[in-house]
Amino acid sequence: MESALLAQTTPESGLSLRLLGPIEVTRDGVVLALPASRKLRALLGYLAVAPRPVGRSRLCELLWDLPNDPRGELRWCLSKLRGLLDTPQRHRVATDGDSVALDLADCLVDAVDAGRAEAGDAEQLRRTLALFGGDFLEGLELDRCPHFDSWLLAQRRHFRDLRTATLQRLLATLPAGTDEALALLDGWLELAPFDTRAHLALLDALAARSQPGACEDHLAAAARLFAAEGLDFAPVRAAWLAARRPARPTPAEARTAAPAPPSSLEHFAAARRAALAVMPFQGGGGARGGLADGLTQDVITRIAKLRSLFVIARGSVFALAEQGLSPQEAGRRLDVDYVASGDVRQDGNRILVTVELVEAKSARIVWADAFEHASGEAFAVLDAIGDRIVASVDNEIEATERNRAILKPPGSLDAWEAYHRGLWHMYRFTQAENAQARQFFETAVRLDPTFGRAHAGLSFTHWQSAFQQWEDRDSHSDLAYAAAGQGLLVDDRDPAVHWAMGRALWLRGSGDAALAELAQAVDLSPNFALGHYALSFVHSQSGDPTAAIGASDQSRRLSPFDPLLFGMLGSRAMAHVRLGQFEEAADWALKAAARPNAHIAILAIAALCLALAGRVDEGRSFAASIRRTQPAYDIDAFLRTFRFDAEGAALFHRAAARIGLG
The missing domain is CATH 1.10.10.10 (Winged helix-like DNA-binding domain superfamily/Winged helix DNA-binding domain)
Structure with missing residues (x-):
């Protein structure tokens, strides 16, 4: 067909x-x-x-x-x-x-x-x-x-x-209960079998055709489907029953009735966060204590400092472990979304740590890894391993939540899901996707005004519009600053809002204040990779280029598969330029440009670094690629994007002249 x-x-x-x-x-x-x-x-x-x-x-x-x-x-x-x-x-x-x-x-x-x-x-x-x-x-x-x-x-x-959204728009134009509408609803449920709105729409369509038996059959079948996946079908049934309830207040009663308080379900939808339980790691032979307990406590503390998740306290998880419950059983008892567990073994002069992150309801393994180090100073080794565990757990949960949110219809998202849907669009780094991300962050802030990370995400979309010169730089710099300020008002212990404020201050030309905010972000959470990256970004242009290299390396150690990896690599390239290390700059810039979501500023860094390294033909190839996308792009546009000191700007001017971007 x-x-x-x-x-x-x-x-x-x-x-x-x-x-x-x-x-x-x-x-x-x-x-x-x-x-x-x-x-x-x-x-x-x-x-x-x-x-x-x-x-x-x-x-x-x-x-x-x-x-x-x-x-x-x-x-x-x-x-x-x-x-x-x-x-x-x-x-x-x-x-x-x-x-x-x-x-x-x-x-x-x-x-x-x-x-x-x-x-x-x-x-x-x-x-x-x-x-x-x-x-x-x-x-x-x-x-x-x-x-x-x-x-x-x-x-x-x-x-x-996209197919689901098109299907929903077409459904909105059709009378309920028509054959075409039913066929479209079947398609919607095939694409999104756990979408509450799709089930309710199908029930409405069946009711419009006066088929109460079919409604009951669908409710029973859908309840079995939800139960098989460990999902709660009660809200769907309750919403259907409420919609079918015949008794309605008269107009006079409606005018005098007190407004109903928000339901517990509505409150939960606004304020929920993904919850994580880090179960006590086991030592050799399944024993507890010593290094294993110390690593568990360290991981719990560090993840809690990130403030991106609801983390179960140490006392609760240790108490359940004392009862002999498995990590999955403890996760169900605590009603969390994710459970992390693992073990610590010493084998001669080696320390081996294995870790597993599991989705509590489905028992699906989201991530698993093993870390092996020479024992040396045991606590220093566990500190390094703890860094990698914390970053991996945080990143894997964020990626899982982003992927889950993108599969849900936009109108059904709660604040947490809208935030992660915004992240999904934000990391595409195009003007259209950035505008979509902004809408989802605005939804998240509206549903939960106390959600600091949603304010930080909203700030970042304005930052992108200014930095990429998609819209007026001054006005969006102010909007980025205002959104970050709102984030600080609601949660000044979240490193992400200090990160957003630091970037906004950099946009406004306040370099020293930006560095102070970014330093506070990593002080609050030394495992916050984006804080280290932003420090590298600012230092690479007009601060300390050696510090920029160190911060870039630390950000990549903490988050080696980060969506902003191109920026981490590009910042290191710019730092090498300012140190006069042009071959190193070209190598790092090429790694940045090879990332799939690298934007035009990263391609320009690659072109200019190659020119400085004497690899002019390669630089011209990148310049030609840039000009195909933006024919008017030149060195002035590049320097308007960044904030280099006079010496750095002169170097890039010299490079641009060699490859036709002058």
Whole structure:
């Protein structure tokens, strides 16, 4: 059916590409035979939706597990793509220096068209919905390609969410209870089987068709589904019963009745945080005490200082452990979302710590790792291991909560979920995604005005608008400062709000005050990776470049897979420039530019550092890539973005002249 749809809407070029479902290429309505290579198909899908040319090093990192000749394999794949897509009149596989792109501007690419589609009327919504023939690159999986797996998972979530939103908009235009509405509701529940709104909408539709028996059947089936996943179905049933309740107050009664207090469910939805229990680590042979208890206490304290989670106190978890409860049983008893547990063993002159983070309700392992160190100074070793455990637990929970929030309809989110949905959009680092992130942070703040991190997230979106020069810098600097100030008012012990304030002060030109706020962030929580990164960012431009390198390294030790890793690497590159270490600067800048969410300022750092290192051709390639995205971009735009001292600005001016960005 989907192939027929593509054939009916064949563009003038005759070339169509289906990515929403099993990948398929058609020319003039004829399905082309694709090469058998799964990596070639993955490369085609990746390049087809890439917003800008992609470096060869990034493509090699994405798709090849360090074979003997990854660039040779990439060249083979590109030659096969040319044979598939190119014609004598049009070369669609474009290479420019080290970058690769597909020229599909006059082709039908269902994923691109679905992403660009505007809401429109019911007919337009039906056309958009018809583009979704399945999951993005359905059936395509690669072995030992973690970077590609991560990208593919994010794309599938994005398009599933887009499909759900389109479906909901179309439902809103239809009368309840029609056959089309019921079919759409079935599709919604297939995409989001635990979405309360979808269940209630289906019950409303069945009631509109006078089918009370079908309503009861659906309630019973949905209750079994929720129970199988350990989820509470009672709020859905209660909401349905309340909606069906026939007794309503008269207008006079309604005018005189006192407003109802918020329900406990509404209060919980506004104020909830993910809860974590860190169970006592066990020593050798399952024993407790000594180093194991010390590490447990240290991890509990450090995670609590981050203030991103509700952490069960030491006394409670140790008391339950004394009763012999397993971590999963203790998690259910404490009614937490996550449980961390592990053990500490000494083997000769080695200390081995294993850790496991489990989702309490499903018993699903979210993350597990083992840390091994030479014993040396035992407490120093455990301190280093504790750093890694705290950062990993915090990051893994945040990633899990972000991924969960992105799968839920926007209107059903509570404050915690809206905040994490905002993070998901924020970390895309585009103007459109930043605007969406801001809306979700505003929702989180409205639902829970005491949520300091939501204020910090809102501040960051204004910071991005100013820093990236997407909107007026002065006004958004003020908005970033105001949002950070609100965060400090509600929770001045949260390192994230001091981080937001430090960045806002830097935007306003108060470098010393910014450093003081950022220092306070890491004093409150030495494990707060973004605080160390922001210190590196400020020092790298006009402060102490040696301190910038140390802070960059510490931020990456604490959070080696951070969404802002490109900034951590880029800050180190700028610090090396100010130290006159241009080769080192170029190496670090290339690592930053290779990150998938690196924005144009990071690409500019790479271009300029390469020029300073004498690698002019590579620098020009990056400059050309920048100019394709922003034709007017030059050194003045770069220097308006950052705040270098006079000597640093002069170095970058010299570099720009070499590569045509002057």
